[in-house]
Amino acid sequence: MLDKPEDGYWHTASFGGLFNNCKKENDLKAATWLMDSLDGVIVQLAKHRSGPKRARLVHRVVDKAREKWWADHPEKKAKISCKAGCAFCCHILVDITEDEAMLLAKRVRSGSVEIDRDALRRQAEYGSADKEWLNKPSKDTRCVFLGKDNLCNVYDDRPASCRSYNVVSPPSECDKEVYPMGKVLVSTVPEGEIIASAAMNISRTGSLPKMVLDKL
Numbered sequence: 001m002l003d004k005p006e007d008g009y010w011h012t013a014s015f016g017g018l019f020n021n022c023k024k025e026n027d028l029k030a031a032t033w034l035m036d037s038l039d040g041v042i043v044q045l046a047k048h049r050s051g052p053k054r055a056r057l058v059h060r061v062v063d064k065a066r067e068k069w070w071a072d073h074p075e076k077k078a079k080i081s082c083k084a085g086c087a088f089c090c091h092i093l094v095d096i097t098e099d100e101a102m103l104l105a106k107r108v109r110s111g112s113v114e115i116d117r118d119a120l121r122r123q124a125e126y127g128s129a130d131k132e133w134l135n136k137p138s139k140d141t142r143c144v145f146l147g148k149d150n151l152c153n154v155y156d157d158r159p160a161s162c163r164s165y166n167v168v169s170p171p172s173e174c175d176k177e178v179y180p181m182g183k184v185l186v187s188t189v190p191e192g193e194i195i196a197s198a199a200m201n202i203s204r205t206g207s208l209p210k211m212v213l214d215k216l
């Protein structure tokens, strides 16, 4: 395995696209390190049974990776502008795994969280790559788990995709009403991305509303 590259913010939304964007030798080193690491995590995760427990395991490991990354890179942590109540990212149609959908559906069925099922059904008609989604009024794109106070009602069980969003642009640009098409700059933790991507590789995936509706 190649050495882990030391610096830079990477937003690795698509691992496949990494190699196409490699312009410098260090980029290629970084992409190769990510792909090697991804294979290793896939093998480890595949040893666990699918279901809500595996989703929680992935979340614990993603959180640990994030904590370690921020401890090792305090100067990068200092740039994060996320605060409780900022909810721009909760209007993005995030992709989740089947394990995570089972976990969230379990929370709904247990009555520990209430959701608007009609809104969930309406949102389930869109895919995460749907351009139409961006043009919808913000009241229609709020995640069904987002509370009236703009706090996540399933914070401890929020999907890995939600855990991975760390905004580094000014909080004023996190206003969905002012910037309906989005303006935020997101940075991610490399190890966290690897674990989240590995989980997506061993499970069926899809947009949060579609996947949760399917499991209710």
Ligand code: SF4
Binding pocket: 089, 090, 091, 094, 143, 144, 145, 146, 147, 151, 152, 153, 154, 155, 158, 159, 162
């Ligand atoms: S699950 Fe929580 S953190 Fe994720 S989009 Fe919904 S409200 Fe936001």
